[in-house]
Amino acid sequence: MATANSRANCSICNKANATCFCAGCSKGFCFQHLTEHQQILRRQLDEIINDHNQFQQKVIQQKQNPHNSSLIQQINQWEKNSIHEIQQTAQQCRETVMKLTQKTINDVQQKFVELSQTLKEIREENEFNEIDLNNFQSKLTQITEEFLQPSNISIRQDSQEFINKISIISSFEEIQTKENKYQQFGITVAGGNGQGAGLNQLNGPDGIYIDDDKSIYIADSWNDRIVKWN
Ligand SMILES: [Zn+2]
Ligand SMILES: [Zn+2]
Known part of the structure; x- marks a missing residue:
């Protein structure tokens, strides 16, 4: 005759010998496996304590080294990229100017050779008057000016920002702005480069x-x- 077993099953060994019931997971355990269950819980608590300590350590480090925050790193990255973009643009412009300057010099040299030839011819023929002299003088001046200050190359500056400016948005600031109503200083949004016709x-x-x-x-x-x- 089988005796009815009134004990609940242990959730680990599945034998009908559970002596304890864990209110946390609503499972029954035999004596041996209750100890095991408690050890698992203790290990989980240790992990949480460990995470907590690591986080605390991070907070302390951040406080000691505020320049290491991810926002600062984002700003550094923006700075680096922007500088790179400026340097790249400057380099492209330099290369273009150097190429064009070379072309201008070649043109000037060509004109100079022609002028020298004419001068030589007229000197040999020995027939010239003030009109010729003035003519030569103005041609020489023109070539010199073109060489010193090439009129066909100049630098244009866009009025649009080519680097996207960054700023910091903070809910702290919003509260402060509301209190102050207006910020103390104005900023220049247009102009600021003197009176003139530049863009x-x-x-x-x-x-x-x-x-x-x-x-x-x-x-x-x-x-x-x-x-x-x-
Ligand atoms: Zn439990
Ligand atoms: Zn058990």
């Missing part, structure tokens, strides 16, 4: 309009134009 300058600005995309249109009255600043 980075204004002359008698007389009206302003701001687009949805934050472009600023300025009536540049003395230059008779409307300029767009980004």
Whole structure:
């Protein structure tokens, strides 16, 4: 005759010998496996303590070395990339200028050779007057000027930023701005490069309009134009 067993099964060995019930996982354990279960729980607690300590260590390190934060590293990366972009652009421009300068020098040399030839001829023929002399003088001046200050090469500066400027957005700042209502200092959003007709300058600005995309249109009255600043 089989006796009815009133004990619950141990969740590990599956024998009907569970002496304890764990309220945390709602499982029954025999005496031996209860110890094992407790050891597992203890190990898990140790892992959490370990993670906690590591995190605490990170916080201390961050506080001691604030320049190591991931945001600072992002800024460093932006700085590096921007400098690289500027250097690359400068290098491309230098190479173009050098090529064009070489071409200008060749042109000047060609013109100079022609002028020398004419001078030589006229000297041998020994027939020239003031008109010829003036003519030669102005040609020589023209060639010299072209050589010293080539009119067909110049540098253009875009008014648009070619590097995307970064700034820091913080909820701390928002709170502060609300309290202050306005920040203490204004910033220049257009102009700032003196009076003039360059694309980075204004002359008698007389009206302003701001687009949805934050472009600023300025009536540049003395230059008779409307300029767009980004
Ligand atoms: Zn349990
Ligand atoms: Zn068991």
